[in-house]
Amino acid sequence: MKVLHFILGKANKDRPNGVNQVIAGICKYSSINGAKIKVIGLASNASNEGEIISRDKFDVIVYSYWSFKLYKEIIKSFRWCDIVHLHGVYNFSNIIVAFLARLNKVPYVLTLHNGLAPKMMKFRKRVFDFVIQKKHIENASAIHCLAQEEASEILERCNPKSFIYAPNGVDLEDYESYSKAINSNSKKQNSNIAIGYLGRISEEKNLLNLVKGIEMLNVKDNIILKIAGPKSKYLEKILSHAVSIEIEYVGPKYGNEKLDFISSLDLFVHPSLADVFSIAAMEVLTIGTPLLISRTSKASHFYNTNGFFMCEPTAYGISQGIQDALDRKNEWSQITQNGKSLILQTFNWDSVSSILLKAYMKLV
Numbered sequence: 001m002k003v004l005h006f007i008l009g010k011a012n013k014d015r016p017n018g019v020n021q022v023i024a025g026i027c028k029y030s031s032i033n034g035a036k037i038k039v040i041g042l043a044s045n046a047s048n049e050g051e052i053i054s055r056d057k058f059d060v061i062v063y064s065y066w067s068f069k070l071y072k073e074i075i076k077s078f079r080w081c082d083i084v085h086l087h088g089v090y091n092f093s094n095i096i097v098a099f100l101a102r103l104n105k106v107p108y109v110l111t112l113h114n115g116l117a118p119k120m121m122k123f124r125k126r127v128f129d130f131v132i133q134k135k136h137i138e139n140a141s142a143i144h145c146l147a148q149e150e151a152s153e154i155l156e157r158c159n160p161k162s163f164i165y166a167p168n169g170v171d172l173e174d175y176e177s178y179s180k181a182i183n184s185n186s187k188k189q190n191s192n193i194a195i196g197y198l199g200r201i202s203e204e205k206n207l208l209n210l211v212k213g214i215e216m217l218n219v220k221d222n223i224i225l226k227i228a229g230p231k232s233k234y235l236e237k238i239l240s241h242a243v244s245i246e247i248e249y250v251g252p253k254y255g256n257e258k259l260d261f262i263s264s265l266d267l268f269v270h271p272s273l274a275d276v277f278s279i280a281a282m283e284v285l286t287i288g289t290p291l292l293i294s295r296t297s298k299a300s301h302f303y304n305t306n307g308f309f310m311c312e313p314t315a316y317g318i319s320q321g322i323q324d325a326l327d328r329k330n331e332w333s334q335i336t337q338n339g340k341s342l343i344l345q346t347f348n349w350d351s352v353s354s355i356l357l358k359a360y361m362k363l364v
Contacts, residue, residue: 001357011039027057194267195224277347305342
């Protein structure tokens with residue numbers, strides 16, 4: 001099986017953009033599982049046209065803009081590959097590549113990365129979706145959904161030919177070399193409760209309600225909220241609205257620094273208004289830190305695993321979720337063990353890539 005991925009970016013997993021992490025994981029383990037992988041990336045900061053960047057088990061050929069050279073690379077790749085995998089929405093480059101794929105009779109799969117979630121659909125996006133993108137989605141051989149709920153949202157706007165369901169995952173090899181003991185004894189033994197968040201700091205991530213929810217708590221211990229991620233205007237808004245809690249902004253974290261950050265927390269909260277089960281939340285499950293995730297992060301289909309806590313994305317709902325988690329500390333050991341089992345069984349790139357390769361074979 002020969003698979004061509006066309007992406008915006010360079011498939012660098014050490015970036016806050018989750019799409020890069022998804023592509024890095026899928027391509028690495030698709031290669032390990034026997035597929036031949038080629039990735040073409042469009043990134044304005046390419047050092048030269050056709051720059052080749054070596055990733056783990058695959059290469060990315062990067063161009064900074066559309067040109068005849070990029071067009072030739074795409075057409076040559078169509079003659080080589082069995083199937084094309086495109087990523088993202090509201091992207092004219094994807095629409096061009098999909099059109100060329102149809103002309104060359106190459107099937108293409110499209111991952112929307114939750115881009116049609118109602119909370120993400122502003123007016124201009126709705127117009128673009130109706131006028132241009134709807135037909136682009138319906139012409140795909142299949143739509144790859146990262147969550148079961150995503151298919152329901154897509155069907156409200158268009159009628160795709162078929163769906164592939166395969167969630168996000170983590171690279172288990174990244175954790176094999178991480179030797180720090182992860183248990184209650186490794187946490188700070190003082191009266192502070194460390195609650196944390198890691199990821200993009202933007203409005204749909206709902207961190208303002210997280211702050212309000214923590215302020216509504218009635219607990220005897222001091223609570224500190226630790227936030228990791230790139231700076232943004234929304235971060236300034238969060239900091240200015242905090243009244244009665246301490247917030248520590250620690251900047252972006254990658255590699256072992258990220259794992260150290262997660263393991264230092266008593267509770268990780270992912271309060272997003274519109275998300276798929278995020279990679280950050282999966283990393284938390286892998287490390288073994290208790291996780292509270294909003295229902296609107298498309299977590300409900302996995303709640304019966306008893307591997308995490310779940311809440312509504314309101315300030316009151318988040319406050320109730322944190323309180324419930326703190327009241328059930330005696331269950332944390334079993335719940336985090338269940339979370340690790342969920343990672344080993346479902347949320348890992350080896351399992352995800354196997355699902356995708358089988359689906360590609362059917363489409364081809």
